Amino acid sequence: MDARVTIQLTNAHACLARYEPRQHTWTRVALHHYPFDTRLLPREDADLRLPGRQLATRLCNDYPRGMTCRLVIPASWCLMHRVVLPVKRWNDRAALFEFEQYVPVDLEKLTCAVRRTGRQTALVVGVFTEALHAFLDELENNHICVDLVMVDALLLIQKRDIRSGMKERGLLLIDRERITIVLPSDRQCDVEPCRTVGLPSHHATAFVQNRVLNTVPVLHKPRVEWHLLPLSVRDDLTEITGAIESAVGRVCVHSEQSARARILDAATAAEDAVDLRQGELASTRRWAPIHRRILGCAVAAATFLLILAIRLCIDNLSYAAAANELRPLRNQVYQTVFPDAAASPAAALRLRSERIKLEALTDRGGVSARDLNSSALDTFELLHKVMAYIPVDLKLHVNELVLEHQGIRLVGQTTGHGATGDLVRQLNKAPGLTVDPPRTKLRKDGTVDFRLRAVGDSDDRPE
Amino acid sequence: MIALNNPGFEDVKRPLILALGCCALLGAWCWIEASILESRGSSYRSLVKQLEQMSVDSARVRSLRAQPRLATERERPNDELLAQIQQAMTVANIPASHWVGNDPTQPVRVSRSPYRRLAVRLMFEDLTLRQLVQFAYHLTQMDTALSIPRLRLSAPLGTQTDAWNVDLSLSYLIYSPFQSE
Numbered sequence: 237m238d239a240r241v242t243i244q245l246t247n248a249h250a251c252l253a254r255y256e257p258r259q260h261t262w263t264r265v266a267l268h269h270y271p272f273d274t275r276l277l278p279r280e281d282a283d284l285r286l287p288g289r290q291l292a293t294r295l296c297n298d299y300p301r302g303m304t305c306r307l308v309i310p311a312s313w314c315l316m317h318r319v320v321l322p323v324k325r326w327n328d329r330a331a332l333f334e335f336e337q338y339v340p341v342d343l344e345k346l347t348c349a350v351r352r353t354g355r356q357t358a359l360v361v362g363v364f365t366e367a368l369h370a371f372l373d374e375l376e377n378n379h380i381c382v383d384l385v386m387v388d389a390l391l392l393i394q395k396r397d398i399r400s401g402m403k404e405r406g407l408l409l410i411d412r413e414r415i416t417i418v419l420p421s422d423r424q425c426d427v428e429p430c431r432t433v434g435l436p437s438h439h440a441t442a443f444v445q446n447r448v449l450n451t452v453p454v455l456h457k458p459r460v461e462w463h464l465l466p467l468s469v470r471d472d473l474t475e476i477t478g479a480i481e482s483a484v485g486r487v488c489v490h491s492e493q494s495a496r497a498r499i500l501d502a503a504t505a506a507e508d509a510v511d512l513r514q515g516e517l518a519s520t521r522r523w524a525p526i527h528r529r530i531l532g533c534a535v536a537a538a539t540f541l542l543i544l545a546i547r548l549c550i551d552n553l554s555y556a557a558a559a560n561e562l563r564p565l566r567n568q569v570y571q572t573v574f575p576d577a578a579a580s581p582a583a584a585l586r587l588r589s590e591r592i593k594l595e596a597l598t599d600r601g602g603v604s605a606r607d608l609n610s611s612a613l614d615t616f617e618l619l620h621k622v623m624a625y626i627p628v629d630l631k632l633h634v635n636e637l638v639l640e641h642q643g644i645r646l647v648g649q650t651t652g653h654g655a656t657g658d659l660v661r662q663l664n665k666a667p668g669l670t671v672d673p674p675r676t677k678l679r680k681d682g683t684v685d686f687r688l689r690a691v692g693d694s695d696d697r698p699e
Numbered sequence: 700m701i702a703l704n705n706p707g708f709e710d711v712k713r714p715l716i717l718a719l720g721c722c723a724l725l726g727a728w729c730w731i732e733a734s735i736l737e738s739r740g741s742s743y744r745s746l747v748k749q750l751e752q753m754s755v756d757s758a759r760v761r762s763l764r765a766q767p768r769l770a771t772e773r774e775r776p777n778d779e780l781l782a783q784i785q786q787a788m789t790v791a792n793i794p795a796s797h798w799v800g801n802d803p804t805q806p807v808r809v810s811r812s813p814y815r816r817l818a819v820r821l822m823f824e825d826l827t828l829r830q831l832v833q834f835a836y837h838l839t840q841m842d843t844a845l846s847i848p849r850l851r852l853s854a855p856l857g858t859q860t861d862a863w864n865v866d867l868s869l870s871y872l873i874y875s876p877f878q879s880e
Binding site: 527534538541544548551552566569570572583584587588594597615634638639640 | 739
């Protein structure tokens with residue numbers, strides 16, 4: 237993650253390190269030396285663009301563009317002091333007002349961070365806005381986005397470290413150009429770092445800031461008298477530490493290398509560290525990662541929509557092609573039934589109509605044409621049946637025979653009533669026929685005129 | 700919340716607007732394509748279904764065409780029917796003089812069915828039963844839609860031959876659904 241990249245600056249080097257969460261180690265991506273200049277000192281005319289321009293270019297080459305990282309600056313670039321509020325009610329403005337007494341410049345030129353350390357005490361850290369702003373701008377112009385600006389000395393001495401048994405009364409940070417002395421001031425365990433003042437490279441001079449600044453009268457602020465404790469890097473370190481120890485007690489000495497791991501660890505973990513990336517130093521690109529993510533989401537959405545649209549377009553074309561392949565098939569099927577007919581958009585309808593019509597014409601419809609239409613064979617079968625059941629030896633003169641749906645009607649003459657009775661009995665034996673009792677009339681010559689009617693059963697003789 | 704008025708936003712403002720514009724355009728394109736797809740898909744499925752139905756109908760039609768017809772599609776011209784009768788008479792060796800009359804009627808709707816029935820009453824004299832049966836057989840074989848629903852045989856007055864006066868009804872069904880009336 238970007239947040240795990242830290243740029244740690246000392247007075248001579250810039251170290252770009254990346255945290256490896258799996259191994260819990262730091263990988264030093266780059267270490268650049270930049271020429272030290274006394275103008276880097278916290279003065280009004282300080283010009284931090286000098287290292288910024290070079291460093292940003294180099295760091296940009298070492299790491300992908302657009303990275304977000306944390307910046308650790310040396311304490312020697314800052315003004316720091318513990319202030320005690322005269323009123324019980326906490327107020328940042330009051331803390332700054334108190335801090336103003338101890339700084340040699342107008343507060344407007346500083347960007348300050350206030351960290352409350354007690355009920356009425358606070359640590360105020362200030363940095364020259366214009367100088368650091370220029371440096372950060374150089375980084376941002378090279379697409380290195382800094383989200384937090386922290387101070388190395390404050391990272392080294394955390395309150396919890398002191399509470400957990402830190403015995404040292406002071407801390408010496410020694411880099412190639414500077415010796416920085418950090419002193420917890422009293423038994424209340426408040427952190428009150430000191431300030432270092434730069435001299436030409438072969439000299440490093442430190443003074444105990446709280447002791448000096450406490451003596452600065454407010455009214456004489458523009459003409460601050462600096463109480464210097466002259467020290468030199470050429471001097472024996474033992475002498476330096478001895479001098480400090482004699483002043484404040486036990487001192488822990490850190491070289492640039494030995495302090496780096498602790499500083500990087502603290503920079504990663506210290507979400508509540510004193511952050512100077514505020515006010516005028518607030519990043520103009522603070523939201524850049526979120527903006528980039530929104531942009532990324534929009535691009536991803538656009539890409540997704542593009543793919544989806546292309547897919548839909550392809551599907552549409554596939555459907556159109558498949559439909560175009562089916563239409564000739566439809567015509568082929570149609571022309572198997574109507575070979576001479578031209579292709580018709582209503583082919584299916586016409587085919588269905590033809591099927592229904594043919595079903596109706598061929599006794600396949602819902603109403604059976606066969607049921608409605610008695611065939612000639614039925615009528616003649618009935619005639620055959622009647623003839624078959626008329627006794628062969630019966631003398632019968634038929635005047636009229638009517639065969640119809642309702643049955644048969646037979647009018648004729650027999651030799652007598654007995655013959656008529658025989659006729660009726662025989663016809664009744666015919667399956668599907670029910671013969672009504674005949675009407676008869678005896679003639680003078682002894683013959684009998686009869687008129688009989690036989691009704692066909694409903695199963696065999698449909699109406 | 701995301702500091703849209705932040706100067707840093709200016710860096711991504713143009714590409715973001717471009718991307719969002721693309722999203723809007725692509726979204727509209729997707730919507731249009733989806734609408735077309737839905738329509739075409741529905742059309743395609745109905746076409747497939749229609750083709751399947753047509754295949755079934757086609758096979759059915761071909762099968763039904765081979766079946767004898769029990770009804771006609773339209774009312775026959777009278778001349779056509781008379782020609783068929785004469786043809787059957789010829790086959791049955793019935794002299795034309797024995798055909799004494801015919802009486803066509805108007806088609807009548809068979810109750811609540813898609814058919815109308817047209818009947819023609821034919822009157823013959825001096826027909827033997829053989830002639831009658833041959834006539835009826837050939838007539839109905841020539842046209843399966845024809846039927847003889849009623850047959851009346853009466854003995855000629857004062858004769859003792861086996862000839863009959865015949866009064867028969869010849870009818871056929873005309874397929875005539877209600878919509879076409």
